[in-house]
Amino acid sequence: MNLKERILCLMMIIISTAVFSQISRGNLLNGEIPASIDSFFVDKQINLQVLRNSTAFLTDRDLTSYLDYDIPNRKKAFMRHVKHLSEKLECAYQDHQEMNAEMAEIVYEISLLEASLKQKATEQAQVKVPLKAKVRMIMDSYKSRYFTSYKIPPYVSLENDHDLPSISDSPYFHHVEVDTASPLHKQFGYLAKLKKVDAEKDMVVLFEELSLSGSAPKIRTLDLDLDNEWSLKWGDEVHADVVGSRIFAALGYDVDHPYFYGKDKLTLIFDENAEIKNAEELAQNIRQIYDIDLNPFISGFGLVSEEMAAENKELESFVGSQYVRFVKCAIEARPDRVKRLGSFLPHLPENENRPELKGALLAHHFIGNWDTREANTLLTTVHNGDYEYRISAVFSDLGTSMGVVYKAVAADFKVGLVNELPWEVVRRKGKKLKFTNSINAILPSYKNAEYEDLLWMAQKIAMLNEENLRKMIEKGGWPKPIEELYFHKMASRRASIIDAFQIDDPHPIAFDKKLTIYEEGRAVVKNGALVVDYQREMNPESFVKKKGRMRNYGN
Amino acid sequence: MSPINRLYTLVFTLLLSVNFAFSQTEEQRKYVFENNHEIENFILSSGTTEALSTHFHSEYTYYDIYLDTPDFLLLRTKLSLRFRKRITDDKKRPITYGFQLKSEMDSLNSVRMEIEETELDFYMVKSDTGWVPLPTLLDSLFEHYDKHPDQPESENIVKTIQLIESWIQFKAEGAIAPFQRLRHLGFVIREIQSLRPVTCGKTIRRRSHIYASAEQSEQLNLERNRKKTGDLPKFFKKNPGHNWLLESSLDLAVFYPLYTSKEHVARISEYEVENKFFQPEIGRQVLEIYEAELIAKFRAIPKMDSKYKQAMELFGEER
Known part of the structure; x- marks a missing residue:
């Protein structure tokens, strides 16, 4: 694309903002058409082969590696989103449509998703920071x-x-x-609601698996519906992350959703078939992975009793199961509605x-x-x-x-x-x-x-x-x-x-x-x-x- | 080795090796019965066996169009590929359309590969007069073969089939899950592009949950199945003591050939039972228990062939 064509496209983007209301996530291309998507067009029309190479990378489960790295799991909902985007462009191709603002916006989104997934593939190959x-x-x-x-x-x-x-x-x-009706500090909660993140006052989560990433001790857990994952964390970030994320949300950025839980406010349940079966095994593994002693963070453990179930109905079906509670911890939502790619x-x-x-x-x-x-x-x-669906960048x-x-x-x-x-x-x-x-x-x-x-x-x-x-x-x-x-x-x-x-x-x-x-x-x-x-x-x-x-x- | 045999070998090597590692799979058993009324009564009355209980919960109507190449390459490589329209008896649930590739059941392993494009509503087909949603085209065929199976294809139906074929030709290299898998299995684009509708049919499916009551769970020493709340049927939300183990379907199907065949109709009756337990190995043991009871009580005969394969055999295709 030459400069004149780029400027023309930019003008079309500005004029046709209304076109994007169907995407309802704001515009990605605000300044110019990036050169990185030039290959998606040939003679101003969609280059079907290039488009299909990208959509194949994003949707074909039989493609499992990129540069010898494992491609991260592409969730169904994510692939559905890509296919919706790609179908619009394939129709434009069959109609011999010349590049317009909407097409450029969609092409750019596909190229971003592809680049981000590739970034994650390479990043997750490094368990430890070199x-x-x-x-x-x-x-x-x-x-x-x-x-x-x-x-x-x-x-x-x-x-x-x-x-x-x-x-x-x-x-x-x-x-x-x-707005006084929805003050800035509520923006975090508003974003959470859109993502169907629902943190209970007294939270019960199920142990899912150990985590090997990062430097702060954490594990993966599931809520009782098994629908949403929560990352359970301990250590020095449990307060700061909660506040930092809320301030960024109030300023207009999308964020993760961490919540602080004080003494005995969160109960972690272990399944007898899970990799970790009780508090002792959890502490041993956290020590092994992060070299941190979890014991000072533990406030109670043992078998869920009838008394505990009487206090919290959510524990009723776990009477007799192993549990552990903490003096303090934080959980960060991994809602089913949000599919995480790379950076x-x-x-x-x-x-x-x-x-x-x-x-x-x-x-x-x-x-x-x-x-x-x-x-x-x-x-x-x-x-x-x-x-x-909408694409969203998160701090x-x-x-x-x-x-x-x-x-x-x-x-x-x-x-x-x-x-x-x-x-x-x-x-x-x-x-x-x-x-x-x-x-x-x-x-x-x-x-x-x-x-x-x-x-x-x-x-x-x-x-x-x-x-x-x-x-x-x-x-x-x-x-x-x-x-x-x-x-x-x-x-x-x-x-x-x-x-x-x-x-x-x-x-x-x-x-x-x-x-x-x-x-x-x-x-x-x-x-x-x-x-x-x-x-x-x-x-x-x-x-x-x-x-x-x-x-x-x-x- | 002929090209077909090479493809056959390749498909099966892939299906039996790497493929299941990243496939959607389902573990199921199929049965036919000498007396269909007995099993039908058992299902409709939510009968119980000694070890397990059933709960009849819905009746679905499926309309299917199966695709194959002119030389029935899918049939010969033990695969089937179909468009399906699903209508449930729950009016609140929308009608859905899917496009699914499945492998035939293997004698040693009842796990079937299946890969589905679960949503077809947004796919459009370009016609002389404009864009037509793919489901609209499928509906024209389903309606014709449901209401007038004996009447010759009208010009409109011929045109509809041509449009579906044009969609297949255009999408053969696209991001359509079954086509992606076929390419991975070694099918060349030309072969995928030659896929065309070969049979169209309708199935009445009576669906039952198979579960263990709290007492039965204890007798079988089964722990509670684990399912996401969204995936748990209403019956088990209302009856939290019941343990969902298997899902079954009693199917009555009729298919009509879309090509010149020896026979012009295929009627199929079969009972399918699918493992739903979170620990597949334990679920398999439950399948064995239920199978033994079906054989003892209803003289069930285990069967492996898919509906597609059965229909094609009934049409006189010998592969």
Whole structure:
């Protein structure tokens, strides 16, 4: 395609937005027709062979490997979605239709799904993070301290809309309306509802299988309907992930759905035919896989009794089965309605300058997220019901946040350390903005982020009011004094962003950098810092000790 | 070795080796009876055997069109490929259309390969006058052979068959699950493109759950079957003590040839029992128990041939 044709197509996309209402997931192609889909067209018409090669990769169960890697399981609903898309293009081919905006949009979606699945195939072949990648993470962490400095352009003005990036809804971002009926902190719940995620107050899950991925201990479980999977996690991310995901959702991004469960609020049931049959075997295996002692996190185990079933009816059919409960844990939804592919492909040329991804850098800084690797991005298809699907990009695993320390020598890191979360995200020094947060992967869109992109996100962050912030932090399940300290810190971090970008604060939130909280006559928070290793038996990972998951949390 | 024999060998090597690792499969047994009334009464009255109970729950009507090449390559390689329209007696459930490739039952192993394109509604066929949904074309054939099986094919029906054939020719290399599998099995595009309708028929299917009551489960030392809530039939949601083990279908079918054959109608009656237990090996033992009871009580005769193979034999195809 030459430049003229590309511009023509772009104009058609803008003019024919209404065409996409059937997809109802916003537009993927907002700026230009990417060269990556040129091969799908020949003489301006669909190249059937190229299209069919892609759809075969995405739908043919007899194709099981890609570059000698196993192709991840392609779920029925996902294949159905691909076939729906492909049929539209095959009809266009038979009609000898010339490329138009709708065709380009569908072709691009198919090409994204294909690229993401290939990325997952190669990524899942690596069970452990290679040393080279670990070194890169540390390098990027140090490097990011220097690159996160921005010259304030003299011409940028909030009064002039032209100075801000124009961002319309896309699978990467949706504008969240500020509405008293559905406040920003409820956006996470709204997204969960669309995906049919239903976390009970007292949750009962069935052990499904051990997990071998990641560095935080986790297993796979099923809800009692056997319809939806839940990833059950322990350790230092169980609070931070819950809050980080809710804040990203409130800002307009799609996220995973983690929920915190306190003491005895979640019961894990073991089946006698399962790979793991009781709490002891679970702890042994977690030790073997993650080198973490799960025992301090366990609050009770044994056989489900009649008394337990009387308290929770869901346990009735499991009387006599082995169970285990925890002092704290989190579960993350893997709903049947959401099919997970690979990353959302931040390295694609068309994503490198996608303004909503560039702006996401400030959202990461706001929650103090460290692990910004491609592996923590995700492309999904979401079933909207009635065989309608939408593609959606997800910011996943936002739990390496809210106060992070990392040790290059000990190859360890720890998250959710409230004292490590700075009171400010950004400082204005003369004509420069200087950020305090380190990230372990400088993805192209973060490298390319400019002042205007961050200003756009700063405005979103400014829209969070006191209620929004408080409600989202409450969901994190921290002990009350720590929750309060986090609230003040996050309010302060928000204010630092608003100040630095010189935005009129629509909802000023009071905070106290010298916050002091007493419990039973003893200061637990003093002058804005947690000063005790708070209720260690209930918080085995500790909120002050810096030994992380690689050093068994010092236990 | 002739090309056909080579294909036959290849198909079977694949079916018996790697294929099942990534196939949808179903484990089933089939029976015919000397006295159809006895088994029909047993099914309709939700009868019980010594070890197991049955619950008659629905009657389905199926309309099928089977495809094959002009030289019946699928039949010879022990495969069948059909379009199916499913109508249930529950008016709330929509009519569905599927396109399924199945292998014949093997004597040593009752597991059948099956691969289905489960949704046909969005496939369109290009005609002289515009786009026609594939199910609309299938409906024209089903209606003709249901209501006027003895009448010669009208011009409209001939045209409909041509359009279905044109869809097959265009999609032979496309993302249609049975075609993808045929390509994997070694069929060349030309052979897939030559597939055309060879028989059309109607089946009345009476479906029963086969289960163990709580007491029967204890006697058989069976644990509770595990199914997703969405996959569990209403009967078991209402009766949580009953343990769903097998599913059975009593089929009365009639088929008509769409080519010049020796015989012009094939009537088939058979009883099919399918393993539904989450542990296939245990489910197989339950199948054995039920089979022994069917033989003792109704003089059931085990049978392996698919309806397609039976119909083609009744039409006089000797393969």
